[in-house]
Amino acid sequence: MKVTVNGREADIVEGATILSMLVERGIKADSVVVERNRDIVPSELFGDVQLQDGDHLEVLRFVGGG
Secondary structure, X not given: OEEEEOOEEEEOOOOOEHHHHHXXXXXXHXXXXXXXXXXXXXXXXXXXXXXXXXXXXXXEEOOOOO
């Protein structure tokens, strides 16, 4: 199935969760915020929320600095 991640189309396995998509891309779940179809998904739900064909995701990384 196809989803859009940060403006780019991506092929995702049927039944994938937000967490599995992050792991597949080498992204640490505890260092990002994920917006799915304009709604922020709480990080504790990343493993429960199954992606659907056509979903739009924005994955934002925490950046430290001063």
